[in-house]
Amino acid sequence: MAKKAGKADTELLSDDEAREVLRRIDAMYPDAKGELHWENKFQLLCAVLMSAQTTDKMVNRVTPRLFSDFPSPEKLAQAPVTAIEADISQLGLYHSKAKHLKEMAQMLVDDYGGEVPGNKADLLRLPGVGNKTANVVLAEGWGVPAIAVDTHVARISKKFKIVPEDAKPLAIEHRLEDLLPEEEWIHTHHAMILFGRYTMPARAKNPDPYAYLK
DNA sequence: ATCCCGAGGG
DNA sequence: CCCTCTGGAT
Numbered sequence A: 001m002a003k004k005a006g007k008a009d010t011e012l013l014s015d016d017e018a019r020e021v022l023r024r025i026d027a028m029y030p031d032a033k034g035e036l037h038w039e040n041k042f043q044l045l046c047a048v049l050m051s052a053q054t055t056d057k058m059v060n061r062v063t064p065r066l067f068s069d070f071p072s073p074e075k076l077a078q079a080p081v082t083a084i085e086a087d088i089s090q091l092g093l094y095h096s097k098a099k100h101l102k103e104m105a106q107m108l109v110d111d112y113g114g115e116v117p118g119n120k121a122d123l124l125r126l127p128g129v130g131n132k133t134a135n136v137v138l139a140e141g142w143g144v145p146a147i148a149v150d151t152h153v154a155r156i157s158k159k160f161k162i163v164p165e166d167a168k169p170l171a172i173e174h175r176l177e178d179l180l181p182e183e184e185w186i187h188t189h190h191a192m193i194l195f196g197r198y199t200m201p202a203r204a205k206n207p208d209p210y211a212y213l214k
Numbered sequence B: 001a002t003c004c005c006g007a008g009g010g
Numbered sequence C: 001c002c003c004t005c006t007g008g009a010t
Helices: A015-028 A041-050 A056-069 A073-078 A081-088 A094-112 A120-125 A131-142 A151-159 A169-179 A182-199
Strands: none
Touching: A015 A169, A015 A182, A041 A056, A041 A094, A041 A131, A056 A081, A073 A094, A081 A094, A094 A120, A120 A131, A131 A169, A131 A182, A151 A169, A151 A182, A169 A182
16 A cells, blocks of 8 residues: 555655754754863763763763862872762762773773873773764864764654664664765754754653754 | 663653 | 653673
């Protein structure tokens, strides 16, 4: 049976339709950029690691004390885990984050001369750093084109049927990167996050995602 | 597939 | 009360 009379609920957008949705989201946030607070790449790495399943606002609330107590990878690597936990206990998942922060700092000291590596393979070796975190650090710290698929990017991509409902993060990343020129990856990524955070959050009532587009 | 896990908002 | 937040390790 041919499905000519309107799209089935499961039917995905064409490339052009998907690009149009992304273009409109992008246009809604011309000044979109990362909202984590950091002063150097070590702080950036720590902040992004801590942002897992946690709002940027909460991360920004704990980082001043954390970076004051442990201003360098050396200091952080030598800190007792309990001291790190004391600084970040307001965050979710804080036990594992504190452990990862210490181990990550130790690897920076041991293998990278206390510097944050600027390539994906080395970033992925760091404890607590996976694909999403590595992409954010590369994009924010080095301007390397990347689309990090977080909860917002995944939800928006699925609501607009740019990807299937069961798409995994890596598949979403590749789909979005295929749709857009590299020069637009970083900005569109930020625009999608702000759109998801402030305009069409997970609790959004209207089932029609186009109702939230300008 | 499951665990981790506090704060904020509805 | 319940759901969500720029995930990663096991």
